[in-house]
Amino acid sequence: MDAELLLAHALAVPRARLLTLDEVPADAAGRFAGLLDQRASRVPLQHLTGIAPFRHLELAVGPGVFVPRPETEQIAGWVLERIAGLTAPTVVDLGTGSGAIALSVAHEHPGARVLAVERDTAAIEWTRLNAGTRAAAGDTPVEVLAGDMTDPALLTELDGAVDLVVSNPPYVPDGARVPREVADHDPPLALWGGPDGLDVVRGLLRTAARLLTAGGALGIEHADQQGEALPALVRGVGGWEDVADHLDLAGRPRFTTARRAG
Numbered sequence: 281m282d283a284e285l286l287l288a289h290a291l292a293v294p295r296a297r298l299l300t301l302d303e304v305p306a307d308a309a310g311r312f313a314g315l316l317d318q319r320a321s322r323v324p325l326q327h328l329t330g331i332a333p334f335r336h337l338e339l340a341v342g343p344g345v346f347v348p349r350p351e352t353e354q355i356a357g358w359v360l361e362r363i364a365g366l367t368a369p370t371v372v373d374l375g376t377g378s379g380a381i382a383l384s385v386a387h388e389h390p391g392a393r394v395l396a397v398e399r400d401t402a403a404i405e406w407t408r409l410n411a412g413t414r415a416a417a418g419d420t421p422v423e424v425l426a427g428d429m430t431d432p433a434l435l436t437e438l439d440g441a442v443d444l445v446v447s448n449p450p451y452v453p454d455g456a457r458v459p460r461e462v463a464d465h466d467p468p469l470a471l472w473g474g475p476d477g478l479d480v481v482r483g484l485l486r487t488a489a490r491l492l493t494a495g496g497a498l499g500i501e502h503a504d505q506q507g508e509a510l511p512a513l514v515r516g517v518g519g520w521e522d523v524a525d526h527l528d529l530a531g532r533p534r535f536t537t538a539r540r541a542g
């Protein structure tokens with residue numbers, strides 16, 4: 281699959297066109313060989329093509345930003361289901377990276393006001409690039425903010441006024457083994473979440489509690505091993521109802537949701 285996608289990239293054609301091609305010109309063959317070498321040395325496919333597909337969008341990615349994962353499409357889908365009945369909901373995506381969740385929500389629910397928060401100065405350049413591309417394509421513009429999702433002063437003007445907070449935060453426990461593509465190419469700030477992986481989540485829970493309207497919804501993606509720990513943490517801090525965990529398409533625990541008590 282990766283080889284096909286890299287060959288299509290070297291030829292600047294869609295992958296399906298490979299079936300009908302009789303030959304590869306020498307210059308494209310040279311580009312393809314170079315791309316294969318880089319992929320063999322574990323550079324992520326998406327850094328080589330410069331693109332990561334996410335739901336209905338193609339996002340620009342590269343060094344400095346977390347590559348959005350297919351499993352995150354599911355929490356974005358959950359957001360869209362939760363706000364489907366609201367004409368003009370306010371949605372905040374904390375730790376937006378490429379903007380994958382925020383931009384998908386704006387694309388698929390044009391009435392939503394979407395704010396995307398990112399702390400990493402390199403990553404936010406990619407957020408802004410993608411947000412600009414989507415706005416130019418006609419999507420409702422997403423408001424991109426440099427900020428720390430654990431900061432008590434973040435977005436205080438929206439305290440009690442947000443309908444939904446979503447986050448795919450850094451949640452990998454410090455010291456956990458991750459593939460080389462991840463360790464060498466995803467930004468450290470996107471990955472590591474302290475000894476149990478939940479350090480940033482603890483601060484994020486305080487921010488979400490402050491921002492959400494009574495009855496507002498919270499969704500947090502987590503690691504496979506946190507399907508019990510994260511719901512327990514949310515129940516433990518109090519002020520949340522309907523705490524539930526959700527599996528991804530591979531049947532692994534993937535995200536926790538809750539509703540702000542009224």
Ligand SMILES: C[S@@+](CC[C@H](N)C(=O)[O-])C[C@H]1O[C@@H](n2cnc3c(N)ncnc32)[C@H](O)[C@@H]1O
Binds near residue numbers: 347471
């Ligand atoms: C796992 S990545 C997810 C990115 C994107 N939401 C996605 O799903 O592809 C986590 C993101 O949170 C950002 N981040 C980490 N700590 C943060 C903090 N305290 N405040 C805001 N953003 C933070 C990272 O820089 C990174 O972009």
